[in-house]
Structures are given as structure tokens and as C-alpha cells.
Amino acid sequence: EKQPCMPTHPQKPLIIKTGVQFTTKVRLLVKLPEVDYQLKVKTIFDKDLPPGRVRQFFILTNNTKVMDIEDYSNGCLSVDFRHLQLKEKKYINGTKGSEGLLSVTEELHSLSFEACFTVQGLTIDLETCSLPLVVISNVSQLPGGWASVMWYNLLTHEPRNLAFFGNPPRASWSQLSEVLSWQFSTFAGRGLNKEQLNMLGEKLLGQHVSCNDYHVSWSKFSKENISGKPFGFWMWLDSILELIKKHLLPVWNENYIMGFVSKELERSLLKDRERGTFLLRFSESHLGGITFTWVEHSDNGEVKFNSVEPYTKNRLSALPFADIIRDYKVISDGVVPENPLKFLYPDIPKDEAFGRLYNSQPSKVTPYITSTLIPISELRSHTSTSSPACQSPEPPMTPGEFNMLNDQLCFDIDTMSSPYSE
Amino acid sequence: EKQPCMPTHPQKPLIIKTGVQFTTKVRLLVKLPEVDYQLKVKTIFDKDLPPGRVRQFFILTNNTKVMDIEDYSNGCLSVDFRHLQLKEKKYINGTKGSEGLLSVTEELHSLSFEACFTVQGLTIDLETCSLPLVVISNVSQLPGGWASVMWYNLLTHEPRNLAFFGNPPRASWSQLSEVLSWQFSTFAGRGLNKEQLNMLGEKLLGQHVSCNDYHVSWSKFSKENISGKPFGFWMWLDSILELIKKHLLPVWNENYIMGFVSKELERSLLKDRERGTFLLRFSESHLGGITFTWVEHSDNGEVKFNSVEPYTKNRLSALPFADIIRDYKVISDGVVPENPLKFLYPDIPKDEAFGRLYNSQPSKVTPYITSTLIPISELRSHTSTSSPACQSPEPPMTPGEFNMLNDQLCFDIDTMSSPYSE
DNA sequence: ACAGTTTCCCGTAAATGC
DNA sequence: TGCATTTACGGGAAACTG
Numbered sequence: 001e002k003q004p005c006m007p008t009h010p011q012k013p014l015i016i017k018t019g020v021q022f023t024t025k026v027r028l029l030v031k032l033p034e035v036d037y038q039l040k041v042k043t044i045f046d047k048d049l050p051p052g053r054v055r056q057f058f059i060l061t062n063n064t065k066v067m068d069i070e071d072y073s074n075g076c077l078s079v080d081f082r083h084l085q086l087k088e089k090k091y092i093n094g095t096k097g098s099e100g101l102l103s104v105t106e107e108l109h110s111l112s113f114e115a116c117f118t119v120q121g122l123t124i125d126l127e128t129c130s131l132p133l134v135v136i137s138n139v140s141q142l143p144g145g146w147a148s149v150m151w152y153n154l155l156t157h158e159p160r161n162l163a164f165f166g167n168p169p170r171a172s173w174s175q176l177s178e179v180l181s182w183q184f185s186t187f188a189g190r191g192l193n194k195e196q197l198n199m200l201g202e203k204l205l206g207q208h209v210s211c212n213d214y215h216v217s218w219s220k221f222s223k224e225n226i227s228g229k230p231f232g233f234w235m236w237l238d239s240i241l242e243l244i245k246k247h248l249l250p251v252w253n254e255n256y257i258m259g260f261v262s263k264e265l266e267r268s269l270l271k272d273r274e275r276g277t278f279l280l281r282f283s284e285s286h287l288g289g290i291t292f293t294w295v296e297h298s299d300n301g302e303v304k305f306n307s308v309e310p311y312t313k314n315r316l317s318a319l320p321f322a323d324i325i326r327d328y329k330v331i332s333d334g335v336v337p338e339n340p341l342k343f344l345y346p347d348i349p350k351d352e353a354f355g356r357l358y359n360s361q362p363s364k365v366t367p368y369i370t371s372t373l374i375p376i377s378e379l380r381s382h383t384s385t386s387s388p389a390c391q392s393p394e395p396p397m398t399p400g401e402f403n404m405l406n407d408q409l410c411f412d413i414d415t416m417s418s419p420y421s422e
Numbered sequence: 423e424k425q426p427c428m429p430t431h432p433q434k435p436l437i438i439k440t441g442v443q444f445t446t447k448v449r450l451l452v453k454l455p456e457v458d459y460q461l462k463v464k465t466i467f468d469k470d471l472p473p474g475r476v477r478q479f480f481i482l483t484n485n486t487k488v489m490d491i492e493d494y495s496n497g498c499l500s501v502d503f504r505h506l507q508l509k510e511k512k513y514i515n516g517t518k519g520s521e522g523l524l525s526v527t528e529e530l531h532s533l534s535f536e537a538c539f540t541v542q543g544l545t546i547d548l549e550t551c552s553l554p555l556v557v558i559s560n561v562s563q564l565p566g567g568w569a570s571v572m573w574y575n576l577l578t579h580e581p582r583n584l585a586f587f588g589n590p591p592r593a594s595w596s597q598l599s600e601v602l603s604w605q606f607s608t609f610a611g612r613g614l615n616k617e618q619l620n621m622l623g624e625k626l627l628g629q630h631v632s633c634n635d636y637h638v639s640w641s642k643f644s645k646e647n648i649s650g651k652p653f654g655f656w657m658w659l660d661s662i663l664e665l666i667k668k669h670l671l672p673v674w675n676e677n678y679i680m681g682f683v684s685k686e687l688e689r690s691l692l693k694d695r696e697r698g699t700f701l702l703r704f705s706e707s708h709l710g711g712i713t714f715t716w717v718e719h720s721d722n723g724e725v726k727f728n729s730v731e732p733y734t735k736n737r738l739s740a741l742p743f744a745d746i747i748r749d750y751k752v753i754s755d756g757v758v759p760e761n762p763l764k765f766l767y768p769d770i771p772k773d774e775a776f777g778r779l780y781n782s783q784p785s786k787v788t789p790y791i792t793s794t795l796i797p798i799s800e801l802r803s804h805t806s807t808s809s810p811a812c813q814s815p816e817p818p819m820t821p822g823e824f825n826m827l828n829d830q831l832c833f834d835i836d837t838m839s840s841p842y843s844e
Numbered sequence: 845a846c847a848g849t850t851t852c853c854c855g856t857a858a859a860t861g862c
Numbered sequence: 863t864g865c866a867t868t869t870a871c872g873g874g875a876a877a878c879t880g
Contacts (some may be wrong), residue, residue: 443871
């Protein structure tokens, strides 16, 4: 008969950062006659601390509230807790005998609600608790925390298995790929198409992806580093999500970023295209980078591919990506600079695709000559490569098939019923 | 017989930000025989709150310490307070009947030290306090706070006149100009020369500067806006100081930035110089901006001056200033771009001056084509102006005459004796 | 409405702990 | 020593508050 609501991180619920305020809401599901009753609710963090030695936190601020008739709205009695804040309990006497098995973002916690219902001298105690929570101390831990929240909610419907990451189950690629696409549609406004997911699957699993029920381990997804790289799969993918959110939103939503393409496929797509055809791809070697690759033909008819050094958030905050594409120039040994980007793959004239996204500098009336930064590459020597078999060009992405996932990864606790006991 | 030491902001002592840790040190000036004594020291914020209604703060953390034999070093007994933190007292019952005359950065506070000295059953109480302090709640108030600290210490030697800004005295231009130059030599490594100070004086006072004992009011210095601008004189100057500290340090220290030049003087300096001669000047219209002006001659022999839109910290963090000078290009209606900057005024070949400061991009071995940003201006039409009489070029700056100011603006409380009483 | 002031909190850097 | 985690706090922006 009662429903808890979740703390809200900016779009990332179930993650609480110490020292940062969060809110929660508890709702009584039974309708009460308007008699003289009182319902006092208390929030407690980690009420039944689990067996494994984990960090312990407490709610710093006032955590008790009374539901009264004012709070009665929308047909149900509820109470909002605001300005709640978590702080770690520090044991002066080093009792923290941590087994060190789990990282902090794998440690699951929970928020309990105790309600005391008083009617005409009678008191009834109610109790419920939240889905598992991850507690972090710095936003740098947010990607890791979000990985845990995703994995938990993808793979179990248990309301409170705090030992989940002691032995986390694997996810089938078909499950996982849906969640990944859903991440992009939720946070960037457009999901991933089959080709993009295919590349991600191969990156994660090798060539097994054809077999859609191949399973991915938690470790592979978020703990192990990609071979030869100093970061794991989810770290890499999340850095791209952040890059899109901050710097590429319109370009991404216009579907102009192919993004996830292997270099092999990229070359086979561009191979037979007109000179100056380019596509946009995320860097696989650096976190949060985007590059463009364009095709050229050298004098002897050989096909050449060029990729620019990936642009990261620092560069992109100095110059929006669409402007980079508009203004990019290559200067070879003192020749007049030229923009090598002509057609967005497969054959859209550059300005037709990006025209609306250019930042037309509103030339203010000043005594100054306005100046802008332009991205330029200086070529001394070329690396030319020819590539293997060609593959058919991919059509525009057609997602939207994943929107029903809101049920599966349900973080909106308003729609989740958690049957109340005791 | 005792000496207090000051809280330290990053190079800006006497300013404390709420919620941010500060330290202080108290020293006993008498040497004590090594007998069985104890000296307990307590720090109290705003012990004797002044009559004017001001904000009130308290020290959040532990504020009592005992000097014991361990602390005995360098021949004197001392105690360090670390991790002190200020928090505002909030009156639930709106007792804060503020007269609203003073801004928060004009409100002066102080830190008191009470010591209790116990020897063989005898106790002696000692007490001292700090120079006036400014309390801020956000770094955005730091320039205003620093203006107050400068003005106070420039114009009075009273140890604790907390009502100073109720009726602040004026400063003579000769005093003030020394302090301004000292700011640049302290925070940017090089002070201001006579020509630069002259421009600042005219900006502040009009043409009166010839008369060196002209006086500047506190209001003119830091409260009133410069006519037609949304910022005051000190705000403007401090924004330049910050720009130098973060982005122009080597260029400033090489004395390549003339910086403070009126547009009239600038033109008369460049007028008869060779085509492509340029100088670097701080923006007077925007906070924290630097521009270059170069001279050209149009086909009919007319002199033309061009200034680029000022570079601010955002642009400069994308591209270091020396590189901007190296790479800057102007493209006129499709013609081959050209760098119009040839000689740093008066006649130093650009690369000779800035060569050592260029960021030679270490071209990493990657499959990517490296790309850099270059600053470019596109010209459609020119504004040409001829200018009045020419003035002699100025020699390299010769400061260093201001270094004795350390006495006058003494914030290093270690060297300040504050006679102890009671 | 608004300006002065404070709070909030991300994101980087430094400090700390293990 | 190195890695994982926390703390510190500048800086931009939102919230507050008369």
C-alpha cells in the first residue's frame, strides 16, 4: 500500500553523491477517510546493513516528516523529502575491515522508510524501501555507478538484492544492445541502429555477434579494459554519450553521425564514393573523441583515406562541430588551403546537410575585425591505403523500436509498485 | 610579545571565503625558560562585533589548541591553526537590521586570539587580533575584497579600524600607481612602466595625471562604473591581471605587451612604422581581453590601422596567444590568406620576439592527420583612418623601482609586529 | 523586478588511504 | 609504490532575499 520514490540525479536516478542533495517521495496507496489520523514517516539509510563490509552512510539532514491533510493530493497521501544529504560514517577505530572485492560503484545500498500511522489511539507501523542505490563521492564515479544501475535493473527484478555484484549474471547481447540503444535515445535523443549496435557487439565480443544470444559478462562490460586501451567498454561508450550531450546534440539527432563503424567498414563504404565524401566516426583510441574520414584519389588513381585527429570536448567547446566541418582546411606544403569535405556519406552535399547547424557569426558592429578559429591540417606526406571488399552503404538509422524499454529499465519509481510489508 | 599570522588565500591573504579552509599562526615573542608551563590559545572570529550591523560568522571547526614544547621551534613558541572554516550565523528571527550602506567586501572583520598562560599555578591571559579581514562567499567577490584590502593597507596603519569604509580616505595618484604596479609585479612577475601607469591614470582621472598628487576616491577606484561600461576601474584592471596570470605570463614577462595604451597613442606610435608593425593592447571595452593592432598602407598611401576582436580567456585556452600571433591570417575576398603581423613595435621581427614562445606541436605518431585551430579574419571592407601627430616610440619597460613596496602593503604578518595588551 | 549575495554542484586537481 | 577513492575548491549558474 505504499510507494517509495527515488532520489534524482540529473537524469541518473538511483545514484547518490555524498554531500549533494537528493529528494525522495513516499506515497500511501490506500485512500483514507478524512478522520483524525497522523502519519509520520522517517527515512533511514542502509537500515539493515548487509553482511559484506561496505561503506556506511547516514542522512545528514532532518529525515522525519509528517504527512498531513495538506499533502493529500492527486488522490493519495504522500510526503516529499527534500534536501536530504548523505555523509559517510568514519570509524575512528578502523572497523572498516573491507574485503575489497567490490568497487564502490558495485556496492549497493538502500533507503528505508518507516511510517507510523496513528488513528484514534491506535498505531500501525508500515515499512518499505527503495531499489538498490549506488553511492559515489565524485562525479567521476558516475559512469561506473550508472553501469551498475543498468546492469542490476536489466538482469533482475528482485527489489533489493544488495549482494547482486558479488556474483553478477551475464547479459545476453540482445538484452544489452537494447539497453545501450535506449541510453542513446534517452540521453541523446536518438537511439542506435543495427549497424551501430553491430559494431559495438563486435567490439565487446569479437565476431560472435551474429549469434544474438551470446552473453556478456559484467566484467567485460564495465570492469576490464579494452585490450590495449586504458579504459573499459562502458567508460568508452559513456564518454561518447557525454560528448554528444554536450557538443553534438543537433548533429547526432539529424542522424549525420554514423559514429560506430569499424575502420574496415568505413573504408569499404567510402572506397567507391566520390572524392571528398566523408563520414563521422567516434574515436576508438581516445575517450570522447569524434573524427571525420574522407576519401580522395591520388594522381595514380589510388584510393586514399584521411582521418583528422579526433576532436574532444576541449576543442569542441572552442568551436562547434558543424563549424569545424564547414571551415576545415588542409594545406599541403604551402598550397592554397582547401576544404576536403564535400559530401556527407553517402552523397549529401556538405552544406545541405550541415547548413542549418552552422553558427552564423552575427557580425557585431565593432571597431574590431572579427576573428574566428578555423581548424586546419598541414600535410607533408600522405598515408595511403587501399581496402578490402566493399559493403553496401547503410540507410539512415531507423530506431524508435526501443522505446518500450521504459518498462524494463524502470527508474521512475512512481510507476513501480513495491508491495509493502510488516 | 605575540604575533598573529594571517589566513592565506591563494596569494590573497586577509580574504576568507566561507566554507573554505584557512590557516593562521600565533607566535609568542618572549622566550620562555623550559619550565612546566602550558599555553592554550583560542581563535575567535569577530570577538568584539563592531556597532554597524554586519554579517556575523563563526569558526566551524575546532578553534582551541595548546602550545607545547613540540611547537617550540625557530626560537619562539608558536601554534598553527589549520582547517579553520567560517560559516555565517543565520538569524531565524531576522535580527539582521542591515543599514545596507556597505557592500559585503567593504565589511571588515577580524580574528582574535586569546591565550591562557599557566605557570606553576599562576595564569596570565594574553590577547591579540589580526588586521581587518574581508569575508566573501564566492570567488566572484574576490576582486572586490582585494580592492578593500589594498585600499585599507595603503591608506592607514591602524591595526583594526573596522569602520574604515564608512568614510574611506582618498589615495594620491602617486601612492595608488605604485600599488597598481606592485600588483602586476607580484602576480604577473613584471610591474608597470611610466607610460602604462600614465594611461591608467588618465583613465581614472582624465588629464589630471600630470599633477601627481591628484587624489582618487575609493568609489572611483572600485565602486563606480567606468562611464559607458558595465564595470568599474578595478574590476577591469583585475580582469587583465587574471588574463595575464592564466594565459599571458611569458609574453608579459618578456615585455612584449604594451598593454595599456590609448588608441590615440597607439595610432601615433604605429603611424610611421613599417607595414605589418603591430603592438599588443588590452581591451578597454571588455573585461579580460587582449588585441593586436597593426599598421598597413593602402594603395593610395593612406595609413590604415586594424585591430582584431579581443581574445578572452575562452579563446586563449583553446589556443595560446603566441600561437595566435604566429598563425593569425587575414583572408580578403578569397585571396590567399596572409599573416599581416610582421614586426612587434617598434621593429622586432615577429618570430625573433615570439619564436621561443611558440608551442611547437609535438607531432605524435598516429594514424590521424593532426589538426590545429588557427585564428583567421575574413575581410570584406576596410575601415581606414589616419591619425594625428606622432610620438616617440617607448623603450622597453624599466620597472623594478617598486619592489620596496613590500613594506607598505605588508600582508606577510610574520614581519608585522602587533604589540600585545591586557 | 531586480541587484547583490549566497548556495549549489560539476569537473579538475590534489590529498588521502590502502 | 601505485591505484582507488575522497576531499578541496574554482568557476559558472541557479537560487535566494530582501
